[in-house]
Amino acid sequence: MSEMKIVGKRVLRSDAYDKVTGGRGYPVNVRLPGMLHAKLLRSPYPHARVLHIDTSKAEKLAGVKAVLTPAEVPQIKFHPVFFSPSLAASMIRDMLILSDTVRFAGQPVAAVAAVQPEAAEEALKLIHVEYERLPAVFDPDQAVQSGAPRIHEHAESNVAMHPSFSFGDLERGFEEADYVFENTYQTQRVHTCYLEPRVCVVESDSQGNLTVWSSTQHIFGLREKLAFALGLPISTVKVVKPPYIGGGFGGKLDMGYIEPICALLSRKTGRPVRIEQTRYEDFITTARNPIKIHLKTGVKKDGTFTARYAKSILDTGAHATHGAVVLMVHGFYGFLLRYRCPNQKWEGYTVYTNNMIGGGFRGYGAPQAAFAVESQIDEICEELELDPIELRLKNAHSEGQPHPFDPSFNLSTYRFEECLKKGAEAIGWADRPSANSMGGTRKRGIGLACQPLWVSGCIGFPDIYEHSGAIIKLNVDGTADLSVATVDMGCGQNTVLAQIAAEELGVPLEAVRITYADTETVPFDAPSHASRVTYSAGLAVQAAAGAAKKRVFDIAGRLLNTSVEKLEITNGRVHIEGSAEKGVSLGDVVKQAESPYVVMVPDGTQRTRLSEKGTIMGMASLAPTSNPSPATAEFVEVEVDTETGEVKVLRVVFAHDIGRVINPPGAEGQVEGGTQQGVGYALMENLVFDQTSGACLTGDFLDYKIPTALEMPPEIKCIFIESNEPTGPFGAKSLAEPCLIVPAPAIANAVYNAVGVRVRDLPITPEKILAGLGKL
Amino acid sequence: MKQRINLTINEELQEVFVEPHQTLLHVLREELGLIGTKKGCDTGGCGCCTVLLDDRAVYACMVFALSAQGKKIITIEGLRENGKLDPVQEAFIEAGAVQCGYCTCGMIMAAKAFLLHNPAPSDQEIRAGIAGNLCRCTGYHKIVEAVRAASRPG
Numbered sequence: 033m034s035e036m037k038i039v040g041k042r043v044l045r046s047d048a049y050d051k052v053t054g055g056r057g058y059p060v061n062v063r064l065p066g067m068l069h070a071k072l073l074r075s076p077y078p079h080a081r082v083l084h085i086d087t088s089k090a091e092k093l094a095g096v097k098a099v100l101t102p103a104e105v106p107q108i109k110f111h112p113v114f115f116s117p118s119l120a121a122s123m124i125r126d127m128l129i130l131s132d133t134v135r136f137a138g139q140p141v142a143a144v145a146a147v148q149p150e151a152a153e154e155a156l157k158l159i160h161v162e163y164e165r166l167p168a169v170f171d172p173d174q175a176v177q178s179g180a181p182r183i184h185e186h187a188e189s190n191v192a193m194h195p196s197f198s199f200g201d202l203e204r205g206f207e208e209a210d211y212v213f214e215n216t217y218q219t220q221r222v223h224t225c226y227l228e229p230r231v232c233v234v235e236s237d238s239q240g241n242l243t244v245w246s247s248t249q250h251i252f253g254l255r256e257k258l259a260f261a262l263g264l265p266i267s268t269v270k271v272v273k274p275p276y277i278g279g280g281f282g283g284k285l286d287m288g289y290i291e292p293i294c295a296l297l298s299r300k301t302g303r304p305v306r307i308e309q310t311r312y313e314d315f316i317t318t319a320r321n322p323i324k325i326h327l328k329t330g331v332k333k334d335g336t337f338t339a340r341y342a343k344s345i346l347d348t349g350a351h352a353t354h355g356a357v358v359l360m361v362h363g364f365y366g367f368l369l370r371y372r373c374p375n376q377k378w379e380g381y382t383v384y385t386n387n388m389i390g391g392g393f394r395g396y397g398a399p400q401a402a403f404a405v406e407s408q409i410d411e412i413c414e415e416l417e418l419d420p421i422e423l424r425l426k427n428a429h430s431e432g433q434p435h436p437f438d439p440s441f442n443l444s445t446y447r448f449e450e451c452l453k454k455g456a457e458a459i460g461w462a463d464r465p466s467a468n469s470m471g472g473t474r475k476r477g478i479g480l481a482c483q484p485l486w487v488s489g490c491i492g493f494p495d496i497y498e499h500s501g502a503i504i505k506l507n508v509d510g511t512a513d514l515s516v517a518t519v520d521m522g523c524g525q526n527t528v529l530a531q532i533a534a535e536e537l538g539v540p541l542e543a544v545r546i547t548y549a550d551t552e553t554v555p556f557d558a559p560s561h562a563s564r565v566t567y568s569a570g571l572a573v574q575a576a577a578g579a580a581k582k583r584v585f586d587i588a589g590r591l592l593n594t595s596v597e598k599l600e601i602t603n604g605r606v607h608i609e610g611s612a613e614k615g616v617s618l619g620d621v622v623k624q625a626e627s628p629y630v631v632m633v634p635d636g637t638q639r640t641r642l643s644e645k646g647t648i649m650g651m652a653s654l655a656p657t658s659n660p661s662p663a664t665a666e667f668v669e670v671e672v673d674t675e676t677g678e679v680k681v682l683r684v685v686f687a688h689d690i691g692r693v694i695n696p697p698g699a700e701g702q703v704e705g706g707t708q709q710g711v712g713y714a715l716m717e718n719l720v721f722d723q724t725s726g727a728c729l730t731g732d733f734l735d736y737k738i739p740t741a742l743e744m745p746p747e748i749k750c751i752f753i754e755s756n757e758p759t760g761p762f763g764a765k766s767l768a769e770p771c772l773i774v775p776a777p778a779i780a781n782a783v784y785n786a787v788g789v790r791v792r793d794l795p796i797t798p799e800k801i802l803a804g805l806g807k808l
Numbered sequence: 809m810k811q812r813i814n815l816t817i818n819e820e821l822q823e824v825f826v827e828p829h830q831t832l833l834h835v836l837r838e839e840l841g842l843i844g845t846k847k848g849c850d851t852g853g854c855g856c857c858t859v860l861l862d863d864r865a866v867y868a869c870m871v872f873a874l875s876a877q878g879k880k881i882i883t884i885e886g887l888r889e890n891g892k893l894d895p896v897q898e899a900f901i902e903a904g905a906v907q908c909g910y911c912t913c914g915m916i917m918a919a920k921a922f923l924l925h926n927p928a929p930s931d932q933e934i935r936a937g938i939a940g941n942l943c944r945c946t947g948y949h950k951i952v953e954a955v956r957a958a959s960r961p962g
Contacts, residue, residue, distance in 0.1 A: 044901055051909030052897040052916060054844030054884050061843050225944045227848045227856055227910040278846070278910025279944050311849040522908025522945045697904035697950070704947030705907065733853025733942060741935040741948040748949055 037603075039535045039762045042696050045527045046546070047276065047520070057275030062233045062245040064304040068097055069149035070297050072289065072307070073142040073156045075134040078386040078726030079168035079181060082132040082141055082161060089158040090144060095151030098300045099159070100143040102130040105296060110261040112286035113354055113392075114253025114559065116497040124192055124352035126184055129261055129292045134163070135183055135350035136388050137726035138316040140289050145297040145305050170723055172324070172347045172383035183350065183384040190384040192352045195360060197368060198377035205339025205375025209330025213412050217325045217404035218793035219776075221347070221719040222712070224393050225738055226521075228278020229314050234294035235304035240264075242295050244271045248287075249280045249519050250559035255551045257287035262295060273519055273549040280521035281709070282392030283318055285559055286353065312731035318391025319719055321358055322347045323400040327408055330375075335416060335423040337373035342366075342404070344380040349387040356382050358390065358397040366401020369436045369485050371427035386726055388719075392561060394706070395773040398483065399713060403794060406481035406777035410784065414467065420781070421452050421461065424482055436485065441658045445755035445765065447689040448484050448663035454751050455480070455687035459667035468788030473674045476682070477786025481777035483664040488691075488766035489564035491659040498564070500572035501555025501653040504533060504580050508626065510604045510619035512537060512580070513547040517557035518569045520546075523768060524698035525565045529573045531694055532761050536577035538601025539618060555653040563662070563766035566694060570761035572652045580650030587644050588621050622648050658759040663689045664770035668745075670782040672789075674805055677798030679783055681711055681745040684775075688750070691757035691765030699767055703750045706771020711745070712738045714776040715795050813877050817842070818886025826873045833857045833868035836883060844884035844913045848942075855941030858914035858921075859883050865921035865940070884913040887920065896920050896958045903954035907945030915941045919955045927960040934959075 050057070075082075087099040109125040130140060142159055146152035167181040174180055175190040183190050206212060232246035242264075248254045251271040259266040277284060290307040297305040309317065323346045330339035344362060348355025359380040367378045395402075413420045429436060431446040456462070464478045491498045503515045514533050520526040530544040537544070557569060585596040588606040592599070592615065598608050607615025625648050669683040686703045693699050716737045720729045730736040756763035776794060784790050789804030802808040810825040817840065824839050833850070836842040836859070848856030850869045857868040860882035887894040896919050899905070906912050915938060922929070922937035929937065934955045935948070943951060 045904065045906060047909065048901040048904075048906045049893075051906045051912050052884075052893070052900045053888060054913060055909045056843060058846075058910065060847070225942075227854060227908070227942065227944055228846070229848070276909060278848075279908040281944070311851060311853070522910075524907065701904060701907055701946055701950060704949040705943075705945045706947070708944065708947035732851045733849055734851065738942060738944065740939040740942065741952060742939045744935075744948050746931065746935075748947065 036535055036762065038531045038541050039694050040692065043527060043531060043541055045524055046530055047526060055276065058228055058278055059245050059247040059274040060228050060231045060278070060308060064233060064235060067233065067304040067306055068145040068147060068297070068301060069152050070143055070145040070294060070305050070307045071149065071152040071156055072140040072293065073159050074138045075141050076137060077134055077163055077165055078137040079166040080134040080163040081166065082134065083164050084162040085142055086160040087142065090155040093151060093155045093158060095147040096144060096155045097147065097303070098145045098297050100130065100293060100296055102132045102141070105130040106261065106263050108261055108263055110257065111352065112257055114250055114256055124356060127351050129289065136386055138388065138728070139350065140293070143293045143297060145301055168386040168726060170385050170387055170721065170726065172345050172385055175383050175385045183386065187384055191381055192348055192384055193356045193359065193382040194379065195363065196379035197363060200375030202339055202341060202375050202377045206330045209338040210333045211416065212328065212330050213408060214328045215408055215411065215792060217327065217407060219323050219400040219403055220794050221319045221322045222393070222717045223315055223319050223719055223736065224281040224283030226279030226281060226283050229309045229311065230284060230288055230290060230317060231308040232291050232294055233304055233306040234291060234298045236295065236298040236302065238302070240268065240299055242269045244269065244291060245274065246271065246291055247274065247277045247284055249284045249521055249561060251517055251519065251551050252556050253559055254287050254291060258291055258295060261287070261292050271551045273517065277519060277521045280560065281394045282396065282561060285392040285561055286318065288317060311733070312728065315719065315731045315736060316388045316728050318389060320393040321355060321390035323362065325400065325404040327404045329408060329412065331412055333416065335418045335426050337371060337427050339375040340367065340373050342378045346380060346382050347385050347387060348382045349385055349389040351389045352382060353389045354392055355390050362397030362401050364437060365485060366398050367405065370405060371484060372429060373427065387721060394709065395769045398769065398773045399776060402481060402483055402773045403777045403780065407780050407792065410479070410781045411790065420480055421456055425449055425452060428484055435661070443661055444658070444759065445689065445691060445757045446661060446663055447753045447755050450753050451663050451665040451687040451689055454753065455665045455667045455685050458685040458749055458751060459669065459683065461667065464785065467785050474671050475674060475786040476669060476671050477782045477784065478667065478669050479778050479781030479785050480665060480667045481774045481781060483770040483773045485661045486664070486770050487562055488567035488660050488662065489656060490558065490562050491656060497556065497558055498568060499653060499655050500557050500569040502569065502572040502576040503554060504576045504650045506580055506618065506622045506648040508619050508622045510539065510617055511543045511545065512539060513545055514573065515547050515549045515554045516569055516573065517549055517554045518560045518565050521560055523565070523702065524695060525560065525569065527698060528566050528694045529569060532570050532573045533577045535762065536574050537581055539604045543604060563768040566764050567760050567766050568656050570764060571656050572654055574761045575652035575654055576650040578650065579652065580648055583648045584618065584621050587624055588616055591616050591621070591624065656759065660691065660757045660759060660765045662765050662767060662770060664774055666774040666778045668775070668778045668782045670779060670786055672783055672786040672801060674787060677801035679715055679779070679796060679801065681779060683747045684745050685749045685751065686771065687753065688767065688770065689753040689755050690767045691760050692754050692763030693752050694762065694764055699752060700750045702767050703771045704748050707748055707775055708739050708744060709772045710775025711743065711779070713772070713794065714779040718795055811874065813874060815873070815876055815881060816879070817881045818883060828872070828874055830873050831869050832859070832871040832873050832876050835873040836868060842883050842885055846910055846913060848910065855918060856911055856914040858917040858941060860917055860921055863921060863924050865918045884917060894920065896923065899954040899958035903950045903957060905946060905950040905954040911941060911943045915943065915951060919958065923955070923959055929959055931956065
């Protein structure tokens with residue numbers, strides 16, 4: 033590959049100027065003429081039947097234009113997460129837009145649209161709802177007991193799903209083991225904490241066609257889900273892509289209650305309707321599912337795994353939503369595929385409770401598994417006096433082997449060992465003290481954790497239509513407009529995709545603009561999730577730019593009187609290889625294509641051939657051929673205060689084989705931000721609910737603590753191991769999710785190294801440290 | 809009942825009609841269209857709505873519009889002078905301190921106020937100075953770099 037001019041360079045984000053001066057492109061800023069504001073009436077009870085709703089007083093309040101109750105809502109059960117039609121049929125459809133059965137505290141039971149939000153809020157207080165309270169259950173262990181309150185008719189023992197996978201001979205594997213380790217790990221419910229609230233505006237035209245502006249991570253998924261829940265053909269729903277959204281992290285993957293409710297209210301009133309969630313509403317909208325993991329591992333004296341059994345009990349809350357698929361990803365990428373182990377069984381239970389529903393959150397089931405497995409590996413090493421790096425490497429996959437999930441492709445690039453070795457060197461692993469060997473009251477420790485296998489999209493698992501699309505259109509001034517469906521939720525894809533297009537087209541980065549898109553104008557794309565956009569959408573962008581370039585060469589070849597094979601584009605100028613001075617500007621080629629008679633050559637007028645006429649565009653809609661795995665090792669140093677139990681993360685070294693890095697500062701930003709979420713997951717974040725009323729007790733940022741600049745380690749070192757992935761755009765793989773998957777177990781292991789306290793339930797609070805030290 | 813008040817925002821006198829309970833954030837966004845100031849929580853927890861009030865950083869969601877009368881209010885829209893970015897804005901772009909951008913305007917205003925009072929801070933002081941503003945994308949690392957770059961060499 034010739035030397036790259038834009039890919040791999042430290043470039044500035046294309047949206048940074050706009051964002052530092054005010055940033056107008058967020059869905060929270062959408063306002064339409066005549067727009068109404070809606071509010072949701074939410075149930076104060078976690079489990080109840082709605083017997084009667086009296087809206088008469090609310091309807092009479094000045095400014096109120098419509099009230100919506102379950103009786104006026106299509107009773108079509110839906111699943112709010114987008115999957116391909118073939119897979120969607122197997123998903124558990126257990127939600128209604130408004131239902132007469134309440135299954136968690138905060139579930140909407142009615143809605144009001146009014147001229148002003150204050151009037152809508154006031155009207156909620158005038159709605160009288162008669163509830164029949166039902167017994168509620170919040171603990172998944174209790175929910176599966178006989179006699180527990182039944183939450184859904186279809187789910188006996190409240191088990192929504194019970195997947196199980198095994199290979200090898202588990203019993204023999206445990207017999208062959210020299211040691212067997214058995215532990216239980218528990219993770220907590222945490223929120224994505226995007227800072228822009230979930231918000232939408234829906235406008236119905238006079239024939240009931242809907243246009244939707246929403247803070248969504250996936251315009252096509254929202255279109256499909258909204259049409260399904262409302263019983264409409266998808267062609268009647270258009271979802272406009274927001275130029276930006278204020279963070280997502282998986283928390284804006286699914287359709288919420290707000291979009292279908294706004295749609296119905298807009299149809300009812302003939303006016304656009306907007307809902308902006310409050311922060312409290314956001315906190316009870318979706319969360320990372322808590323999972324309790326029972327983990328049993330058989331191991332030889334030398335650290336070779338012989339058998340592994342894991343059982344995961346996932347609290348899916350009131351509805352299945354992501355619960356089923358999070359559990360599958362958790363099972364496969366968390367346990368079965370993680371390291372080599374010939375005899376394995378994993379089984380999972382997705383359990384209904386009267387808690388809030390779960391959702392996507394960066395890592396999607398993997399952080400819970402990583403906490404269990406990577407913690408237990410260190411427990412094994414401690415007992416067997418083995419080095420945690422050596423044990424991991426002994427059981428690791430290797431480059432070139434068939435992919436353990438789908439042997440139809442190989443781990444073509446996989447530098448896991450290099451991640452561990454370079455990371456170890458940077459943190460000073462060789463000088464790591466043995467556990468709890470420091471004197472004094474503030475003890476330091478070093479720990480590590482890995483995510484050996486992860487994804488660059490979803491090919492094969494689950495099959496959610498791993499397609500990407502792009503349209504690129506060249507302008508007469510030599511610039512290019514690029515349209516894609518994937519939403520930039522902050523990760524910087526707009527910059528990365530523009531770099532890929534600019535590199536392929538041979539134009540300066542500033543010449544590529546990411547433009548408008550909606551579900552009617554651009555090809556399908558899967559969501560901005562699963563660490564997939566750079567890899568998958570990047571491939572589509574590269575292909576679209578390549579197609580446009582081909583048309584440019586066809587015309588330029590004749591203008592320059594040369595064969596197209598000899599042409600290249602440098603800095604927006606089409607020229608014969610090696611002689612950049614002789615050539616024609618890209619803009620002039622576009623002019624030639626768009627105009628019938630243009631003087632283009634020194635010796636006279638050149639007539640364009642009919643076949644060359646028209647706007648120069650390139651389009652692509654494709655599925656990547658592989659799902660290459662990144663590999664991750666993270667090392668952290670912590671300091672534990674043995675008098676207060678407080679844990680401080682001092683240093684982080686993150687070594688990661690992500691393929692070719694497209695934009696280094698963007699990639700570093702992913703690691704640094706993932707570390708913030710990981711430190712929060714490890715040490716402080718926890719959504720807490722009252723165990724009687726089901727009410728959220730941590731519904732704002734004063735009670736739900738996420739790390740501020742003061743809680744963050746001052747030193748975060750990124751080591752990118754740039755394998756050149758042959759299937760990726762300019763050699764790229766993926767990055768986003770492992771940055772949050774590994775910190776919690778790395779910190780847990782470092783805490784153990786510092787003070788000899790093993791915490792197996794997150795978060796690692798001062799209380800747990802002090803209890804472990806025998807001080808509480 | 810609505811009251812007529814005058815607010816000095818970005819060196820311009822603005823006449824607005826407000827209810828006593830309405831916040832400065834509400835007035836900026838909903839009445840004056842100054843949407844660079846973001847609403848992240850409306851409960852004084854995130855810092856997205858940070859503006860300068862007499863050169864001090866405040867959460868606009870925690871200030872009644874009435875109480876901002878007679879004070880000098882600066883929002884993100886008022887930082888640019890003659891089309892030229894403020895050094896803090898420049899530094900945020902250069903350092904790659906912007907991701908989703910939703911915290912960015914509040915963060916810049918917090919940094920601006922902080923640097924007015926402590927123009928040559930240490931890294932630890934910078935961290936403390938922006939600790940009232942949450943960011944979920946960047947881990948604050950490049951934000952600290954940006955504020956350092958915009959500060960006077962100490």
